[in-house]
Amino acid sequence: MQEVQQILKARNLRSTQSRKEILTYLLSNKYAVAHADVEKTLSELDRVTIYRTLSTFMEKGIIHQVSDDTGATKYAVCSHQCDSLGHHDEHVHFKCVKCEQIQCIDTVEIPDIDLPEGFRPLYSNYLIYGVCKEC
Amino acid sequence: MQEVQQILKARNLRSTQSRKEILTYLLSNKYAVAHADVEKTLSELDRVTIYRTLSTFMEKGIIHQVSDDTGATKYAVCSHQCDSLGHHDEHVHFKCVKCEQIQCIDTVEIPDIDLPEGFRPLYSNYLIYGVCKEC
DNA sequence: TTTGTTTTTGCAACATACTTGCAAATATAC
DNA sequence: GTATATTTGCAAGTATGTTGCAAAAACAAA
Numbered sequence: 001m002q003e004v005q006q007i008l009k010a011r012n013l014r015s016t017q018s019r020k021e022i023l024t025y026l027l028s029n030k031y032a033v034a035h036a037d038v039e040k041t042l043s044e045l046d047r048v049t050i051y052r053t054l055s056t057f058m059e060k061g062i063i064h065q066v067s068d069d070t071g072a073t074k075y076a077v078c079s080h081q082c083d084s085l086g087h088h089d090e091h092v093h094f095k096c097v098k099c100e101q102i103q104c105i106d107t108v109e110i111p112d113i114d115l116p117e118g119f120r121p122l123y124s125n126y127l128i129y130g131v132c133k134e135c
Numbered sequence: 136m137q138e139v140q141q142i143l144k145a146r147n148l149r150s151t152q153s154r155k156e157i158l159t160y161l162l163s164n165k166y167a168v169a170h171a172d173v174e175k176t177l178s179e180l181d182r183v184t185i186y187r188t189l190s191t192f193m194e195k196g197i198i199h200q201v202s203d204d205t206g207a208t209k210y211a212v213c214s215h216q217c218d219s220l221g222h223h224d225e226h227v228h229f230k231c232v233k234c235e236q237i238q239c240i241d242t243v244e245i246p247d248i249d250l251p252e253g254f255r256p257l258y259s260n261y262l263i264y265g266v267c268k269e270c
Numbered sequence: 271t272t273t274g275t276t277t278t279t280g281c282a283a284c285a286t287a288c289t290t291g292c293a294a295a296t297a298t299a300c
Numbered sequence: 301g302t303a304t305a306t307t308t309g310c311a312a313g314t315a316t317g318t319t320g321c322a323a324a325a326a327c328a329a330a
Binding site for chain 2: 065067068069071072073092094097105107108110111113114115116117118119120121122123124125126127128129130131132133
């Protein structure tokens with residue numbers, strides 16, 4: 001059984017053609033991808049199916065969301081053991097101002113912060129903008 | 136001359152009715168506001184005028200952007216000396232998972248990060264999710 | 271305080287991102 | 301192979317953001 005089917009089965013998700021194709025695409029991409037990217041690449045799939053599949057993958061901890069300033073949500077495959085109970089891969093993301101690609105910086109954990117009295121932190125997002133290795 | 140007019144004049148922006156109302160609203164709000172919030176509150180203003188005004192205020196360093204996981208851009212008044220040449224108020228933002236409001240945590244600077252070889256950071260966004268003081 | 275110039279606004283139309291309901295199709299378990 | 305529950309595709313709708321252009325408003329200077 002291939003990797004994608006194992007990932008789906010482990011989350012009790014049916015191995016449908018759409019899911020296998022979308023997951024394969026996500027795994028093959030070193031950068032975070034937007035819905036539009038999936039749609040362009042897998043053009044035979046319905047837009048709504050792609051939205052729903054990404055949403056399902058999020059819930060099941062297969063992928064995580066990265067929000068940048070463009071308004072379009074991007075997604076990347078989780079590197080560690082995430083599941084329906086939560087995401088456990090709090091790492092920094094890097095967005096290149098030249099190529100505009102977002103990548104996970106898995107080697108760097110998000111540093112903790114001393115918040116003012118009364119604020120209880122749960123999780124966080126840290127996005128660094130700059131010029132990436134490749135550019 | 137009122138505060139809002141001084142702010143506009145200092146940036147060489149004409150003191151129009153729309154700008155004065157939108158800026159007053161932004162200043163009166165302790166949380167980050169979305170375009171939709173402005174539209175609901177100042178319902179006599181045209182949608183496009185609000186978009187353009189927020190965009191102008193961004194360029195002139197009057198407000199800054201906060202991106203969260205909802206896809207809708209939010210804005211908050213800059214606390215320090217920002218201008219057309221750039222924003223200089225790199226602070227942490229906090230989004231409450233109960234009331235869903237975003238506020239600036241002006242007292243905490245974004246901690247620096249040691250990026251892998253080859254990455255050149257320029258600026259960053261750090262958003263912490265959790266339960267706020269009020270909730 | 272009127273006039274001329276430049277900026278801003280409002281409208282129409284468009285573009286992109288995302289959601290919901292429902293019937294038909296498909297995956298899985300038996 | 302059949303029953304059942306899940307998933308998909310289509311249609312339609314909502315939310316968010318943009319662009320071009322003519323009319324209106326702000327400002328400066330006579």
